Amino acid sequence: MNSARNKPRAAHRHSPIYMQLAQSLRTQIVEGKNVAGEALPSERDLCTLMGASRVTVRKAIELLIEEGMLTRRQGSGTYVTPRIQAPGSWLTGFSEDAEARGETTTTLWVSKTQGVASEEEARLLELEGEESVLRLNRVRMADGEPLAIENAVVPAEMLPEIGALGHSLYKALAELGNRPVSGRQKIRAALAGPNEAKLLGVKEGDEILRIERLTRRADGRPVELTRSAYRGERYEFVSELRGASGGL
Numbered sequence: 001m002n003s004a005r006n007k008p009r010a011a012h013r014h015s016p017i018y019m020q021l022a023q024s025l026r027t028q029i030v031e032g033k034n035v036a037g038e039a040l041p042s043e044r045d046l047c048t049l050m051g052a053s054r055v056t057v058r059k060a061i062e063l064l065i066e067e068g069m070l071t072r073r074q075g076s077g078t079y080v081t082p083r084i085q086a087p088g089s090w091l092t093g094f095s096e097d098a099e100a101r102g103e104t105t106t107t108l109w110v111s112k113t114q115g116v117a118s119e120e121e122a123r124l125l126e127l128e129g130e131e132s133v134l135r136l137n138r139v140r141m142a143d144g145e146p147l148a149i150e151n152a153v154v155p156a157e158m159l160p161e162i163g164a165l166g167h168s169l170y171k172a173l174a175e176l177g178n179r180p181v182s183g184r185q186k187i188r189a190a191l192a193g194p195n196e197a198k199l200l201g202v203k204e205g206d207e208i209l210r211i212e213r214l215t216r217r218a219d220g221r222p223v224e225l226t227r228s229a230y231r232g233e234r235y236e237f238v239s240e241l242r243g244a245s246g247g248l
Contacts, residue, residue: 017056019060025061034080038080040079042077105142105167107141112135114132114133115135116132132156135152135153136154137152148230149196149200155223180216185212186212188209189210190208191204192207206232208232210227212228
């Protein structure tokens with residue numbers, strides 16, 4: 001924590017004091033002065049550092065907890081919430097990403113059904129006739145915390161029977177020689193609807209990231225159409241950029 005007193009900037013002086021203090025803390029977190037996973041000083045120390053009452057400091061902290069920027073651990077203190085950096089240029093599944101971070105993944109199945117592909121599904125997955133698909137709707141969790149809702153549609157022939165599916169879709173695909181090796185995804189900001197908020201443990205209207213992904217096997221055949229909702233306060237997608245060879 002920066003030891004300097006964090007007096008609110010002039011532009012915010014007409015806001016309630018607790019909101020000014022929250023903005024000061026928010027700025028330090030965004031600027032990296034308080035790193036992810038770092039514990040904040042105690043409320044008593046924050047009162048001294050920020051020149052505010054304990055009630056005001058507590059309200060500022062509660063506001064940032066609601067925003068997802070801080071996390072309170074019972075009996076331990078308040079910490080800066082880690083943000084998950086998901087590489088946007090590598091084709092990996094949720095389980096692989098989480099396990100690479102040393103987290104334990106679990107899956108809450110919302111539904112697993114098999115049926116004839118819809119017109120849109122058949123078009124995107126390049127299916128002919130009344131081919132069968134599996135529709136897999138689930139909540140993905142890391143260390144017991146819900147982080148994403150995934151709604152996947154996969155040609156039924158590319159996966160084992162529904163009852164044999166584990167928590168990793170990509171592992172199941174790979175075991176039958178259908179591992180995706182390329183794909184395209186679109187990401188956009190959105191607000192959580194009531195059902196999404198309930199499943200993700202956030203408030204209705206909170207920020208989420210909607211992701212649509214279409215992947216293909218090595219032979220170019222579409223494998224998976226997935227539409228997901230990720231908790232916006234926990235995820236940031238990172239891509240490496242390179243300049244064009246011809247210059248500006």
